[in-house]
Amino acid sequence: MPGKYYLSVDCEGVACAVGTPGVGLGDGDGYRFAAREASLEAAAAVSALFDAGAERVIVWDSHGSGVNLDYELLDPRCEILLGAGHRGRFVGLEADFAAVLFIGYHAMAGSPGGTLSHTYSSRAFQSYRLNGRAVGELAIDAAYAGEKGVPVLFCAGDDFCVREARAFFGNIAAVETKKSLSWSSALCRHPQAVRREIYDTVLAAAKAGPRVPPFIIPGPVEAEIRYQRSDAAASAQLYDMHGRPFARPDPYTRSGVLRSVTDLF
Numbered sequence: 001m002p003g004k005y006y007l008s009v010d011c012e013g014v015a016c017a018v019g020t021p022g023v024g025l026g027d028g029d030g031y032r033f034a035a036r037e038a039s040l041e042a043a044a045a046v047s048a049l050f051d052a053g054a055e056r057v058i059v060w061d062s063h064g065s066g067v068n069l070d071y072e073l074l075d076p077r078c079e080i081l082l083g084a085g086h087r088g089r090f091v092g093l094e095a096d097f098a099a100v101l102f103i104g105y106h107a108m109a110g111s112p113g114g115t116l117s118h119t120y121s122s123r124a125f126q127s128y129r130l131n132g133r134a135v136g137e138l139a140i141d142a143a144y145a146g147e148k149g150v151p152v153l154f155c156a157g158d159d160f161c162v163r164e165a166r167a168f169f170g171n172i173a174a175v176e177t178k179k180s181l182s183w184s185s186a187l188c189r190h191p192q193a194v195r196r197e198i199y200d201t202v203l204a205a206a207k208a209g210p211r212v213p214p215f216i217i218p219g220p221v222e223a224e225i226r227y228q229r230s231d232a233a234a235s236a237q238l239y240d241m242h243g244r245p246f247a248r249p250d251p252y253t254r255s256g257v258l259r260s261v262t263d264l265f
């Protein structure tokens with residue numbers, strides 16, 4: 001379908017990325033492989049979108065400090081959001097975008113499995129709950145797009161990630177990059193096979209159009225953030241919709257009511 005698309009590209013969920021036990025993706029050889037594979041998986045999705053008639057595609061380099069991908073591997077017609085320090089998620093996303101896509105995503109912190117599962121930082125956070133439901137990056141990012149009226153078209157990640165995406169959003173198009181065996185191991189498909197399936201699946205999905213409505217977490221949103229460290233919980237600068245500091249119901253937890261999910265950032 002013609003239209004505008006926005007891809008968020010994380011690195012943990014790509015084919016053959018498992019990180020280091022107790023650390024995560026880190027910044028060594030495993031990270032460098034994952035960043036290159038994320039670039040290639042994003043490139044496959046971007047090519048499919050343009051081949052399906054997309055007019056504009058923005059690729060958001062969203063892992064860590066936002067400078068991971070090899071941009072030379074992407075179709076030169078795309079635009080790239082990168083770096084850190086800007087406010088919010090999906091900068092520039094507006095209601096006239098056709099859909100968002102997730103590449104290299106992973107299951108939430110507290111998932112029953114899921115290679116490299118975490119929410120934003122496995123060192124910082126035990127869990128995020130919004131309106132009483134445990135959520136991770138998938139649901140939060142999709143809700144951010146949903147608030148603009150933009151649905152999810154596609155997700156690529158490990159089996160737990162794909163299951164989580166479908167539990168939240170419904171029967172979206174998806175590609176399973178690997179079967180999680182533990183936090184730092186997986187039975188992976190070959191990266192080339194994964195990239196081919198991403199191209200084919202995104203092409204078909206973009207031609208058919210989104211299968212699900214925008215994902216909404218209705219406001220006001222009751223937010224509960226559980227930290228790994230009590231001192232981090234104590235010092236977190238979090239304010240509710242009335243400008244009051246979040247409550248601290250126990251040493252590790254901060255909670256408060258926000259106007260909408262976009263106020264999390």
Ligand SMILES: [Zn+2]
Binds near residue numbers: 010011012062064
């Ligand atoms: Zn990441």
